[in-house]
Amino acid sequence: MFVRELTHEGFRNLHPGVWRPGEGVNILYGENGQGKTNLLEACWLFTGARSFRGAKDSEMVAFGGEKTRLSMAFTAGGREQEATIAIQQRRQATLNGVSQPSAAKLAGVFCGVVFSPTHLSLVKDGPEGRRRFVDGAYCQLKPGYVGALSEFHKALTQRNAFLRQCREENRSGGEEMLELWDHALAVAGARLTVARCHYLQRLEPLAAAIYDGLSGGRETLSLRWETQAETAGSPADIARSWLACFQQAHRADMGAGFSTSGPHRDDLGIYLDNKPVRIYGSQGQQRSAVLALKLAEASLLQEVTGEPPVAFLDDVMSELDVSRQDYILNHIEGWQVFITCCEPSPALRATAGQVFSVKQGVIL
Numbered sequence: 001m002f003v004r005e006l007t008h009e010g011f012r013n014l015h016p017g018v019w020r021p022g023e024g025v026n027i028l029y030g031e032n033g034q035g036k037t038n039l040l041e042a043c044w045l046f047t048g049a050r051s052f053r054g055a056k057d058s059e060m061v062a063f064g065g066e067k068t069r070l071s072m073a074f075t076a077g078g079r080e081q082e083a084t085i086a087i088q089q090r091r092q093a094t095l096n097g098v099s100q101p102s103a104a105k106l107a108g109v110f111c112g113v114v115f116s117p118t119h120l121s122l123v124k125d126g127p128e129g130r131r132r133f134v135d136g137a138y139c140q141l142k143p144g145y146v147g148a149l150s151e152f153h154k155a156l157t158q159r160n161a162f163l164r165q166c167r168e169e170n171r172s173g174g175e176e177m178l179e180l181w182d183h184a185l186a187v188a189g190a191r192l193t194v195a196r197c198h199y200l201q202r203l204e205p206l207a208a209a210i211y212d213g214l215s216g217g218r219e220t221l222s223l224r225w226e227t228q229a230e231t232a233g234s235p236a237d238i239a240r241s242w243l244a245c246f247q248q249a250h251r252a253d254m255g256a257g258f259s260t261s262g263p264h265r266d267d268l269g270i271y272l273d274n275k276p277v278r279i280y281g282s283q284g285q286q287r288s289a290v291l292a293l294k295l296a297e298a299s300l301l302q303e304v305t306g307e308p309p310v311a312f313l314d315d316v317m318s319e320l321d322v323s324r325q326d327y328i329l330n331h332i333e334g335w336q337v338f339i340t341c342c343e344p345s346p347a348l349r350a351t352a353g354q355v356f357s358v359k360q361g362v363i364l
Helices: 036-047 117-124 127-141 145-168 175-215 235-248 250-256 283-305 322-330 345-349
Strands: 002-009 017-019 025-029 068-076 079-088 090-095 098-100 112-115 221-226 267-272 310-313 337-341 354-359
Touching (some): 002 036, 025 036, 036 079, 036 112, 036 310, 036 337, 117 127, 127 145, 127 267, 145 175, 145 250, 175 235, 175 250
Parallel strands (some): 025 337, 112 310
Antiparallel strands (some): 090 098, 221 267
16 A cells, blocks of 8 residues: 555645655655645545644645645555545545545545654553554454444443432432443443453554564563453453442442543553553653554554555654664565654665655655
8 A cells, every 4th residue: 555646735835736755665854844744644634534633624724725635646455546635614535536425434445554743642641542542543453343432432421421410419329220320331341341452462562573673672562451340251251340340439430420430441551671661761762662553553454454554654753763763764664654854864874765855845
């Protein structure tokens, strides 16, 4: 899977034009604010996802403009394809000349993974982002998991609404009714726990191997799914474990007005040499750990699609030592990779690939 050609008009600060990247490593360098990340963002939109920078559609239209139009020729599924995205008030898309109900319908046709500085929140911030990473990645492998997430959050919302009502009305004796929500939440929660642990079992060896290459074997990455429930046994066993947790928390939940335990409180533990990378890891080690997770995510996605997704690595070189930079430049094979950096020096160390300079929205 790779991008053959990107045509852009009216997108952020990019001058209208056509860009033809190479099939391997593509390095884009230039000072901050010149348009490097804008190029990656334009390509990323064809995955069907929203901007990885959290931008609204209107913010991607060039300043003073009314609309933007992107067209991308790419190879996927063993054949050449083409898609367009137009943004004018809302986003519209076509795939191989056929209008799509929404741009989200491009998901699964063109696949990619992205690393940007915002993803450092995976190690720096709280557990919500790490849960979202695992759930989102697993949804790409098993689309049906979206239904499991929806079922769980529906049950959680109903249980929390009952708890909030009990607290506001200072109601006692609601535990009998609460048990009904306990059972629904335990069954739905078990599906999440099984899926998350299964995904982590597949992700960890890949991420550990990638981190080993990045660090030159100096540190060992390990992952743990940290949850209150027992994770051994059948889904029914795990559901019973969650049920026991919810029942034990009745008094605390009634006092708080919300569910204080459950899969919505779980966390992905990321460790280097058995120490939490969030606490003990340097900036470079934290960045390397997140990069290993993202590249491992891509490897698993390749198992599903049968071809490697495109990797977008924005500002990945910052705070990495030379050996880690060299690994990224020269040891990611068989993928199309886009790497942005401020200085041309990393590009000079690349043994293969193409190098582009980006200046004031122009690709040179």
